[in-house]
Amino acid sequence: MTALDGSTRQLTLVLIVVGLLVGVAVAPQAWDRATEPDGTVAVVELHGSITGDSATAVIDDLRDARQNDSIQAVVLDVNSPGGTASASEQLYLAVKRTAGEMPVVASVTGTAASGSYYAAAPADDIYVTPASVVGSIGVRATLPSASIPEGQVVTGPDKVGGSTPDEVRQRVETLRRAFVGSVFAERGDRIELTREEVSHAKVYAGASGVENGLADEIGGVDTAIGAAADDAGLSNYDVVRMEAPQPSVLAQLGLSADTTGDATTEQTFEYRGVDTVQYLMLHGTITTDTARNATEVTANATA
Amino acid sequence: MQPRKVARAIGVIAVVAAVVVAAAYAGGLILGAPTQAAAPDAPAYDTNELVAEPIEDDGSITAPADGDSKTVVIDMSHGNGVSENALQPLVDALVAADHEVRMYAGGSMSIGAEPGAAFNETLRSADALVVASPATTYSSNEVAGVEAFADAGGRVLLAAEPPTTTSTTSTVSIPGLTSSGTVTAAGQPTNLAATFGISFGNGYLYDMAENANNFQSVYAGGDDGVANGVENAVLTDATPVTTSGDASSVLTASDVSLSSTRDEASYTVAARNGDVLAVGDTDFLTSSATEGDNDVLLSNVAAFLVTGDKQPGIPASSQSGGQSSGTGTTPVMAT
Numbered sequence: 001m002t003a004l005d006g007s008t009r010q011l012t013l014v015l016i017v018v019g020l021l022v023g024v025a026v027a028p029q030a031w032d033r034a035t036e037p038d039g040t041v042a043v044v045e046l047h048g049s050i051t052g053d054s055a056t057a058v059i060d061d062l063r064d065a066r067q068n069d070s071i072q073a074v075v076l077d078v079n080s081p082g083g084t085a086s087a088s089e090q091l092y093l094a095v096k097r098t099a100g101e102m103p104v105v106a107s108v109t110g111t112a113a114s115g116s117y118y119a120a121a122p123a124d125d126i127y128v129t130p131a132s133v134v135g136s137i138g139v140r141a142t143l144p145s146a147s148i149p150e151g152q153v154v155t156g157p158d159k160v161g162g163s164t165p166d167e168v169r170q171r172v173e174t175l176r177r178a179f180v181g182s183v184f185a186e187r188g189d190r191i192e193l194t195r196e197e198v199s200h201a202k203v204y205a206g207a208s209g210v211e212n213g214l215a216d217e218i219g220g221v222d223t224a225i226g227a228a229a230d231d232a233g234l235s236n237y238d239v240v241r242m243e244a245p246q247p248s249v250l251a252q253l254g255l256s257a258d259t260t261g262d263a264t265t266e267q268t269f270e271y272r273g274v275d276t277v278q279y280l281m282l283h284g285t286i287t288t289d290t291a292r293n294a295t296e297v298t299a300n301a302t303a
Numbered sequence: 304m305q306p307r308k309v310a311r312a313i314g315v316i317a318v319v320a321a322v323v324v325a326a327a328y329a330g331g332l333i334l335g336a337p338t339q340a341a342a343p344d345a346p347a348y349d350t351n352e353l354v355a356e357p358i359e360d361d362g363s364i365t366a367p368a369d370g371d372s373k374t375v376v377i378d379m380s381h382g383n384g385v386s387e388n389a390l391q392p393l394v395d396a397l398v399a400a401d402h403e404v405r406m407y408a409g410g411s412m413s414i415g416a417e418p419g420a421a422f423n424e425t426l427r428s429a430d431a432l433v434v435a436s437p438a439t440t441y442s443s444n445e446v447a448g449v450e451a452f453a454d455a456g457g458r459v460l461l462a463a464e465p466p467t468t469t470s471t472t473s474t475v476s477i478p479g480l481t482s483s484g485t486v487t488a489a490g491q492p493t494n495l496a497a498t499f500g501i502s503f504g505n506g507y508l509y510d511m512a513e514n515a516n517n518f519q520s521v522y523a524g525g526d527d528g529v530a531n532g533v534e535n536a537v538l539t540d541a542t543p544v545t546t547s548g549d550a551s552s553v554l555t556a557s558d559v560s561l562s563s564t565r566d567e568a569s570y571t572v573a574a575r576n577g578d579v580l581a582v583g584d585t586d587f588l589t590s591s592a593t594e595g596d597n598d599v600l601l602s603n604v605a606a607f608l609v610t611g612d613k614q615p616g617i618p619a620s621s622q623s624g625g626q627s628s629g630t631g632t633t634p635v636m637a638t
Binding site: 122171172177 | 518
């Protein structure tokens with residue numbers, strides 16, 4: 001009996017040791033499981049002028065965020081003066097689509113003016129700092145040249161310019177209605193301004209933006225990330241940054257062959273060597289040959 | 304190996320592979336990628352009010368042809384911001400009604416002639432004068448000439464734009480050799496208008512709510528006189544006209560704002576003082592002559608120009624002083 005009792009006790013001891021070893025081997029995975037993040041907040045950068053290419057990069061980032069199961073909220077890091085009208089509308093739709101699937105919070109880290117405000121408008125909340133800038137809700141276009149240049153054959157009167165100046169005005173007005181209408185569709189319940197006041201295309205510093213409803217809260221990008229995580233119900237989360245495409249190192253240093261210093265509007269938005277009518281949602285003064293006089297007129301008239 | 308065994312082995316492999324692929328496909332269908340959410344609707348994109356309607360642009364301009372043939376002088380000698388081609392709607396209407404239109408491009412210089420002598424000489428045989436958007440000021444001699452011209456029944460149209468530049472003054476003034484003055488508010492015949500109790504504003508008018516497809520294209524209307532039948536004239540980049548004394552408002556833009564003050568009010572955009580008409584816009588003479596009610600307005604203005612009763616020989620030659628050897632006018636022929 002005692003011999004049998006002793007062997008049973010030994011066997012139990014061996015089993016306990018084996019169980020301990022197995023438990024210790026598996027325990028780190030259980031620890032990891034317990035402490036692993038609930039999900040990821042993606043910070044999507046919208047930096048620099050909005051062109052077809054830069055908008056495509058942001059739209060791809062947003063699609064990645066939607067399709068990646070671990071990403072549960074998006075923070076749109078906006079610092080852009082806007083850009084072409086069509087690319088801005090594409091961005092608006094992409095952000096709106098993302099906001100339909102997961103919390104999207106915009107953080108204005110510099111400027112969200114014109115086209116980039118268009119992109120930020122569908123976000124659940126827009127975070128600003130007192131010095132960051134929102135607004136400039138409007139559209140501008142260059143007027144087409146009316147005459148057919150000598151030495152060219154074209155098949156119709158509008159082949160060169162694309163449209164008459166009156167038609168350009170109509171189209172700009174149509175784009176303005178779409179822009180202002182979209183801003184009111186997204187934020188109409190929060191904006192304290194009338195449509196006419198918004199159409200003045202003023203830019204507002206962050207604090208006034210919060211007051212008039214073009215922005216929601218004062219806070220930095222980390223506050224925005226926290227708010228996005230809260231909205232998604234994440235208490236423990238990772239942050240990944242999806243960066244905007246960087247200009248080449250040479251261009252950053254100003255050493256590139258074709259860019260001397262600041263890139264002009266033509267270099268950024270026009271097709272090389274072809275002068276087309278540009279519909280822009282862009283904040284700031286642009287210099288084109290045809291617009292230069294008009295800009296000076298406005299400057300003097302308001303001076 | 305026996306062929307039967309080989310065939311059987313291949314058969315088993317094929318069946319197993321097919322089962323695995325089918326399972327993966329079925330699993331993918333059931334557990335696979337979540338379907339894309341429906342495309343977001345952009346409510347602002349599909350309303351009927353989205354597309355801006357073109358402004359009616361099919362009017363025609365006429366001038367009365369039943370009276371005497373009158374001579375209308377269009378001043379081009381002060382760096383005017385309109386070209387002969389641009390003024391074609393008005394010129395065509397006047398010429399078609401058998402009136403004479405002369406473009407005054409500046410007289411040839413002669414030693415001892417006072418500035419403006421040739422200008423005043425041109426007015427002597429004219430019935431009406433059109434001054435649109437001048438870049439240089441009128442000399443005191445010219446102002447006196449136009450005043451005498453208007454007092455004698457000559458019709459004067461002063462059209463202005465918001466001022467463009469006040470900074471650069473290039474004055475090379477040698478008495479007797481130049482007829483150009485200093486650059487002040489380019490685009491506005493300031494001192495000429497002041498003579499008749501009229502001044503032009505320092506900004507443009509805009510309307511954010513009700514406009515002709517652009518905030519700078521405001522609607523203006525009036526009741527009688529030059530504004531008879533004008534309800535919705537389209538004035539682009541217009542400047543307000545301020546009147547004093549005998550001048551009275553004839554055309555008004557309501558609920559518009561002035562760019563320099565941002566004040567919303569009713570602004571006078573055209574005023575008349577006897578035989579002088581001042582309009583704070585030149586586009587209705589040129590590019591937008593047929594938009595909205597501009598054709599009615601411009602027809603009325605053409606009638607205003609040719610229905611005066613001016614005494615010949617005024618301004619008298621004593622007012623011009625000195626002599627000039629040419630008048631520098633170019634008659635415009637009907638084509």
